[in-house]
Amino acid sequence: MNGEKTPVVQNIARLFPFIFIVALLASYLLLPTKTFSVRERRYLAQWPSFHVEDVLDGSYGRKVEVHFSDQFPLRDFWLQIYELCEGQSLTQF
Amino acid sequence: MLFSSLFFTFAFLPSTTIMYYLAGAHFRDIVLLVASLFFYAWGEPIYILLMCSSIVVNYLVANLLGRNDFDERQRKLFLLGSLALNLGCLAYFKYFGMIVDTIAAIGCRDFNVIIPALPIGISFYTFQTLAYLLDVYWGKIKPQRNLLQYALYISMFPQLVAGPIVNYADIESQLSARSLTLTGFSSGLRRFLCGLAKKILLANNIGLLWMEVKTMSNTGVSAIMAWVGVLAFALQIYFDFSGYSDMAIGLGEMFGFRFKENFRYPYVSRSVSEFWRRWHISLGSWFREYVYIPLGGNRVGRWRLALNLFVVWFLTGIWHGASWNFVAWGLYFGAAILLENLVLRTRIARWPKVVCHVYSLVIVTVGWVFFEFQSTPEIFNYLKLMFGLADNALIGHFFWAKFRKYSVLFLVCIIGATPCPKNVALLIRKKNNKVYTMMANVYYATLTFMVTAYLVGSTHNPFIYFRF
Numbered sequence: 001m002n003g004e005k006t007p008v009v010q011n012i013a014r015l016f017p018f019i020f021i022v023a024l025l026a027s028y029l030l031l032p033t034k035t036f037s038v039r040e041r042r043y044l045a046q047w048p049s050f051h052v053e054d055v056l057d058g059s060y061g062r063k064v065e066v067h068f069s070d071q072f073p074l075r076d077f078w079l080q081i082y083e084l085c086e087g088q089s090l091t092q093f
Numbered sequence: 094m095l096f097s098s099l100f101f102t103f104a105f106l107p108s109t110t111i112m113y114y115l116a117g118a119h120f121r122d123i124v125l126l127v128a129s130l131f132f133y134a135w136g137e138p139i140y141i142l143l144m145c146s147s148i149v150v151n152y153l154v155a156n157l158l159g160r161n162d163f164d165e166r167q168r169k170l171f172l173l174g175s176l177a178l179n180l181g182c183l184a185y186f187k188y189f190g191m192i193v194d195t196i197a198a199i200g201c202r203d204f205n206v207i208i209p210a211l212p213i214g215i216s217f218y219t220f221q222t223l224a225y226l227l228d229v230y231w232g233k234i235k236p237q238r239n240l241l242q243y244a245l246y247i248s249m250f251p252q253l254v255a256g257p258i259v260n261y262a263d264i265e266s267q268l269s270a271r272s273l274t275l276t277g278f279s280s281g282l283r284r285f286l287c288g289l290a291k292k293i294l295l296a297n298n299i300g301l302l303w304m305e306v307k308t309m310s311n312t313g314v315s316a317i318m319a320w321v322g323v324l325a326f327a328l329q330i331y332f333d334f335s336g337y338s339d340m341a342i343g344l345g346e347m348f349g350f351r352f353k354e355n356f357r358y359p360y361v362s363r364s365v366s367e368f369w370r371r372w373h374i375s376l377g378s379w380f381r382e383y384v385y386i387p388l389g390g391n392r393v394g395r396w397r398l399a400l401n402l403f404v405v406w407f408l409t410g411i412w413h414g415a416s417w418n419f420v421a422w423g424l425y426f427g428a429a430i431l432l433e434n435l436v437l438r439t440r441i442a443r444w445p446k447v448v449c450h451v452y453s454l455v456i457v458t459v460g461w462v463f464f465e466f467q468s469t470p471e472i473f474n475y476l477k478l479m480f481g482l483a484d485n486a487l488i489g490h491f492f493w494a495k496f497r498k499y500s501v502l503f504l505v506c507i508i509g510a511t512p513c514p515k516n517v518a519l520l521i522r523k524k525n526n527k528v529y530t531m532m533a534n535v536y537y538a539t540l541t542f543m544v545t546a547y548l549v550g551s552t553h554n555p556f557i558y559f560r561f
Contacts, residue, residue, distance in 0.1 A: 010530065011275055011279070013530075013534040014275075014279040014283075014534065015275075015278075015279055015282075016534065016537070016538050016541070017282055017283075017286055017537055017538070017540075017541040018107070018110075018278075018279075018282055020538075020541055021102065021103055021106070021107050021541075022107045022111070024103050024545075025103050025104055025107050025108070028103070028104075055138060056138050056139065057138070058135070058136050058137060058138055061094070061135045061136055062136075064100070065098060065099070065100040066552075068099060068100045068103075068104060069099045069100070069549065069552035070552075072099060072103070072549055075549060078545055078546045078549035078550070079546075079549060079550060081542070081546035082546040082547060082549060082550030083550070085543065085546060085547070086550070
């Protein structure tokens with residue numbers, strides 16, 4: 001067995017969560033912005049317009065966070081997983 | 094910005110990490126400092142000025158304290174001045190509202206004053222600063238000459254918002270040189286994920302049970318339900334707080350810092366004193382080191398011991414929040430520990446283990462009632478419900494409904510609050526390292542998926558009427 005290959009594979013496996021996080025961030029940056037969610041029956045947040053007052057009172061940051069979660073890659077998929085988990089979750093009977 | 098937000102985990106953290114590792118040894122400190130200031134300013138842009146001025150002033154004072162050309166009287170003056178300034182800031186921003194309210198309640202006088210909003214993390218960074226100044230004054234440490242490294246010590250984002258309170262001596266060497274390894278990075282990341290899962294999957298969900306019981310407690314719940322409810326709160330606050338500490342320790346490790354443990358399975362304690370050696374360890378050691386021991390510790394007479402404990406626990410209580418119920422909560426523990434010190438210590442040693450565990454759990458759990466309810470009538474109402482003094486049922490049908498819904502989660506939380514899962518993992522690793530590695534990889538991958546789904550799910554507000 002090649003002694004050097006195992007650690008590389010192991011390292012990739014250990015770093016999987018980080019690779020996953022970076023991949024989702026990259027998709028968020030690259031994918032086009034969506035305007036409407038059929039699943040949630042609502043318009044999704046768009047990138048907030050820049051106002052100095054908004055930055056100073058912290059509301060700009062909050063709007064960016066809402067944009068981030070609304071435009072999160074595979075949002076519908078994650079919501080489905082969430083509902084599936086909740087449906088059979090520890091907190092349901 | 095909260096650790097448990099989608100934006101932190103999927104945007105701030107990866108960008109900061111990538112920049113930090115690409116920056117090279119010379120610029121890493123700057124990257125981390127800028128990232129930390131950005132992190133702080135994100136939700137609280139104005140108060141960054143407060144933190145930055147605190148950093149600069151205390152940096153200068155510490156360097157004055159470290160110089161040899163001042164006599165003892167001058168040094169004492171510097172120290173007292175800086176302590177007064179730091180404590181004054183904390184008092185104004187955290188306790189001003191409480192003081193005004195209390196005076197209004199006692200003297201029936203209404204002050205028309207503006208109460209400042211609480212700056213995030215002020216309790217933590219003030220305590221780190223106080224410890225730093227006192228250690229420099231006592232000659233335990235040399236003051237940091239490099240302003241950048243001092244600023245990093247105070248404002249480093251992993252521990253800025255919710256601790257642990259890091260002692261300067263513990264990370265002094267790491268500030269100037271730290272080793273970055275892939276193993277350290279990945280185990281830090283795992284620790285972070287564990288903490289995130291504790292918060293998102295366990296604390297938030299068991300918290301729902303407590304919210305239901307708390308709401309129902311106004312109209313009355315059965316005695317068992319009241320106990321289960323406050324136990325759910327005990328689990329919620331443990332997973333919430335220790336989860337945050339895990340995240341902080343994990344993040345620190347990802348950036349090459351080693352912080353001390355902040356929680357060591359507090360609910361397995363066999364006495365109240367032991368509980369406080371396992372719960373929020375960095376705060377307990379802070380009070381021991383900088384208040385209790387300077388006051389004389391326990392090498393004093395009975396009355397002085399009682400006074401010392403009173404001071405320490407009054408302060409510990411009020412540190413947790415600007416409200417009198419926290420003082421009551423602190424003094425309640427002070428009284429329990431005094432009792433253990435004076436009377437129970439030798440007896441507890443003879444009790445069977447089970448009795449010790451039950452005794453500490455009951456004391457701690459009853460304590461959470463003081464912590465969670467703000468007003469005296471609410472506290473007594475809930476205590477009456479717990480001890481069946483409010484003409485309430487012993488079990489009741491509400492309990493069985495909640496039992497069906499939450500029993501599995503409750504059990505998972507109880508097991509999770511003990512060292513059992515860790516011990517099982519260590520046992521598997523000892524028996525077969527390969528199997529352990531594979532299982533750990535699968536476990537953390539699953540955890541990443543689950544946490545992502547729950548983080549996205551928490552931003553989802555379904556149109557509730559469609560459900561009916």
